[in-house]
Amino acid sequence: MAIKLGLSRNLGGSAFAGLLLGLLFNGPTQAQVTQLGYWLPIYHEDFDERVPGPSAGDYAGLPINEALRLRGDTWDPSLLTVPEHQCKPHPSTYGFRGIGTTRIWETRDPETQQLIKIETHIEWEAQHRVIWMDGRPHPPASAPHTWQGFSTGKLEGDVLVAYTTHLKAGWIRRNGLALSDQATMTDRFYRHGNLMTHVYVIEDPVYLSEPLVRTNGFQLVANGTMAPYPCRPAVEIPRPKGEVPHHDFGDTAASQEFAKQYNLPLEAVRGGANTALPEFMKQFRPAAAPAGQR
């Protein structure tokens, strides 16, 4: 009995000491990362834009400025057949909106168990992003820009928050609505059971009049798979050297066609921050749809 009590006391003391040490050395990034695993995107939101793809000239509901509207009008989808454009992956400002399994994993220092980084990898186009969690600063302005950018992160409770700079010039919609290489992104990953909500806020002093806020949903999967995605460009359409497909300056035909197809006011499909507001819709009385299309 005496021996048992002594052992219990010793065990209790060791456990207390361990707990104390754990508390002492447990930094703010020691919290459990709850977003790890394989996730499949769910498309309850904006399916038509995200999967089949947006219509050319549809800029509705986006806080774009006049310059970006013109970029969209100039964009010709044939650009994607130019070899230098064929293997461009989605930038991190768009990739989570696309398709393909997403895997999220962490790397910790094996000795201290300090969280060093969280990585995300999206199967389609092998979009591989690193979110540094070790407090390192962002690189200087002259450092290279990448499709995924340079991300640093922190855990706010169990919410993963990342801030990204050093992005290549990318896009916010697959119809020529560009982002400049000055854009930055703050995104948050919320896990709710087996679902995850990704909220991202993009700011671009060149092309957005206000921050663009979007959300994406994901479903956890137990046995996810991740295939490689090699890409090698090739000449698909022979062209004169240096030719860049694009529409004429000031060509709004795509927007007009889209507006007509969906019986929408042209002003609405041309986009702008105001087109995202309910007040904007109240300005317009729906035009009478042509007979047979009601």
Added chain:
Amino acid sequence: MHHTLSSSIRLAVRLSLAATGLVLCTVALGAQPARGRQVQALAAPAQPDFSQVQVLATRVQGNVYMLEGAGGNVTVQVGEQGVLVVDTQFAPMADKLLAEIRKLAGDKPIRFVIDTHGHPDHVGGNERMRRSGTAVFGGNVRNDDPRGEQGAVVIAHENVQFAMVKAEGTPQATPEANWPTETYTGDQYDLFFNDEAVQLLHQPAAHTDGDTMVFFRKSDVLSTGDVFVTNGYPFIDRAHGGSIGGILNALNRILDITVPRDKQEGGTMVIPGHGRICDEGDVVEYRDMITIIRDRIAAMVAKGMNLEQVRAARPTRDYDGRYGATSGFWTTDMFIEAVYAGVRDGAGAGK
């Protein structure tokens, strides 16, 4: 083929070119008084308070580093044989650049300085860099050859030298001590230094008529000079032989040289004349923009629009937020004028 100019030859060349250049400059200024004088002055962008400028060195890859300070980017290759420097910024930056090079290379001597072109924000520190280094001489060069006292070898395309000679006696003159000590003609000049092939690639009639891009083949880094920049529209120095067609040719040549590692990213890295470190994907974006703007202006010229009408149409306005300028030595209006003139004069085609 390249020329090594001895002092006597250099003097003769200088005198003959000075005479020719004086005539040419007089004719040019007489024919285009406003534009000619304006563009001549543009070759000297505004200078900052150099005492406040810090030099930042970034390793690009392999043996190659990029140094930022005031003026054009400086490329530095470091190895067992010494140091090769591409461009030297403004003269007052030279000591700060040298201090940073010493951090990278220790006491290894500067052997080569390469000028991508002749503007003062790229060659101002030539003399200081040259005199701090030592050339490698041998073969049939005598030990008492005057070049042995010159320090490092300064290489440029011969048109850089011609422009410097022509400008003698003008406010834009480059001090002779900053002139190249060797020039090359033709399309290309090759070196093998620090265990890698270094190719000097002449790009005709682009930013100027004397542009050189420097390709470090083993490190897989291309230093472009001002045929490619990320901080604005390309400065087309028409008074010194630049053209929009040449700029586009240069950008497309960069795309021929660069090979991305994967997904249009990484691989061959590109150091622009001004701005941040890039790869092929960044150059594609810039090439596309310049091509689109050139096409727009060409269409306007084909419709018979004059320069004022083209300017009023604002053919660059979707890119101005990123690359445009309303003040400074190179404004959006000047860029539009240069493209307009190039297209009008048949120098806008590219190939």
